[in-house]
Amino acid sequence: MALSEFELIARYFSHAGAPREDVALGVGDDCALLRPPAGQLLALTTDTMVDGVHFPHATRPGDLGHKALAVNLSDLAAMGAEPAWVTLALTLPAADPAWLEAFAGGFAALAREHGVALVGGDTTRGPLSVTVQAHGFVPPGQALTRGGARPGDLVYVTGTLGDAGLALLALRGEIRLPGPDLAAVRERLDRPRPRVGAGLALRGIASACIDISDGLAADLGHILEASGAGATLHLERLPVSATLAARLAAAGGWSLPLSGGDDYELCFTVPAARQGEAERALAAAGCPADRVGVIEAAPGLRCVTPEGDSVDAGRGGWQHFGG
Numbered sequence: 276m277a278l279s280e281f282e283l284i285a286r287y288f289s290h291a292g293a294p295r296e297d298v299a300l301g302v303g304d305d306c307a308l309l310r311p312p313a314g315q316l317l318a319l320t321t322d323t324m325v326d327g328v329h330f331p332h333a334t335r336p337g338d339l340g341h342k343a344l345a346v347n348l349s350d351l352a353a354m355g356a357e358p359a360w361v362t363l364a365l366t367l368p369a370a371d372p373a374w375l376e377a378f379a380g381g382f383a384a385l386a387r388e389h390g391v392a393l394v395g396g397d398t399t400r401g402p403l404s405v406t407v408q409a410h411g412f413v414p415p416g417q418a419l420t421r422g423g424a425r426p427g428d429l430v431y432v433t434g435t436l437g438d439a440g441l442a443l444l445a446l447r448g449e450i451r452l453p454g455p456d457l458a459a460v461r462e463r464l465d466r467p468r469p470r471v472g473a474g475l476a477l478r479g480i481a482s483a484c485i486d487i488s489d490g491l492a493a494d495l496g497h498i499l500e501a502s503g504a505g506a507t508l509h510l511e512r513l514p515v516s517a518t519l520a521a522r523l524a525a526a527g528g529w530s531l532p533l534s535g536g537d538d539y540e541l542c543f544t545v546p547a548a549r550q551g552e553a554e555r556a557l558a559a560a561g562c563p564a565d566r567v568g569v570i571e572a573a574p575g576l577r578c579v580t581p582e583g584d585s586v587d588a589g590r591g592g593w594q595h596f597g598g
């Protein structure tokens with residue numbers, strides 16, 4: 276017997292997250308009823324993923340469930356917010372139990388890892404598309420915004436950049452990778468790890484922060500615009516995996532780390548006087564980070580090589596319109 280819409284919701288999504296005491300009423304009524312903690316700000320964000328646009332059609336459903344949640348937790352991380360609740364709006368071409376089981380499993384595993392409750396959503400038929408809205412908490416005055424970078428601040432990036440873009444090149448047949456390297460970069464594309472702990476550790480230390488979804492050049496560009504500043508990036512300092520480092524020229528030079536996107540790492544700025552504090556806080560959070568540049572008063576992004584040559588970062592980055 277075919278699964279009805281309400282059986283589908285009850286079976287796969289009524290418990291696809293962590294239980295939380297601040298959820299007075301979760302999945303099943305016209306609204307969820309939630310208890311925001313007294314004295315904290317609610318941080319709220321949403322991102323959509325569309326088949327063939329945000330993920331290759333062949334993406335496994337468990338990976339899609341993970342990634343749709345991960346990209347939203349990444350935005351909470353970028354603000355220094357502590358994740359709490361999420362909603363899930365799903366548009367599905369068909370109600371396939373095996374697909375739903377795997378999708379809900381990937382979603383629930385990451386939700387439980389971060390103590391996040393799935394409190395509601397929507398289910399419709401149509402071309403595959405997944406929208407998550409994530410809610411988190413941050414004390415007043417402690418959110419990491421895009422607008423606080425000042426000349427002299429140091430620019431940092433967590434983890435490594437460009438592997439997700441390399442995976443897309445390989446999946447399109449534009450570059451050949453040995454099996455283990457392909458598996459490693461596909462893991463970065465399909466199962467990004469949102470830097471929630473790093474965002475929390477940077478509260479009260481970073482002067483600005485953003486998560487890297489469209490590419491470092493574009494996303495650092497948002498910090499620069501919001502802060503009314505510019506920056507110089509030292510390309511040789513950009514953190515890349517051994518897999519990407521071994522074939523950087525074949526993969527388009529610095530274009531993947533600068534503009535490949537889908538990295539879900541954090542780019543943040545720190546006043547020079549707080550460099551040690553920032554590096555210790557991130558180390559304690561178990562998050563690698565590299566100092567890649569400096570904020571300057573002159574607007575624009577300048578990318579330089581150790582020889583002093585300038586490289587054009589272009590307008591770069593992932594955009595749905597224009598560009």
Ligand SMILES: Nc1ncnc2c1ncn2[C@@H]1O[C@H](COP(=O)(O)OP(=O)(O)OP(=O)(O)O)[C@@H](O)[C@H]1O
Nearest residue numbers: 320321322323346350353485486487488489490593
């Ligand atoms: N249709 C819209 N209506 C209102 N606000 C929007 C709309 N689309 C985007 N925004 C807002 O514009 C800002 C930038 O959105 P954007 O989606 O670029 O950020 P992001 O989620 O950090 O990046 P990405 O989508 O690449 O992960 C955010 O504050 C977002 O809430």
Ligand SMILES: Cc1ncc(C[n+]2csc(CCOP(=O)(O)O)c2C)c(N)n1
Nearest residue numbers: 327328329330331488489535536537593
């Ligand atoms: C099939 C396929 N084509 C391209 C990409 C790359 N990509 C898609 S969306 C995005 C940035 C974030 O999007 P948004 O700004 O909408 O949140 C990036 C880097 C992909 N992952 N899969």
Ligand SMILES: [Mg+2]
Nearest residue numbers: 321322323488
């Ligand atoms: Mg967005």
Ligand SMILES: [Mg+2]
Nearest residue numbers: 350353486488
């Ligand atoms: Mg973001």
Ligand SMILES: [Mg+2]
Nearest residue numbers: 322346350488
């Ligand atoms: Mg986002």
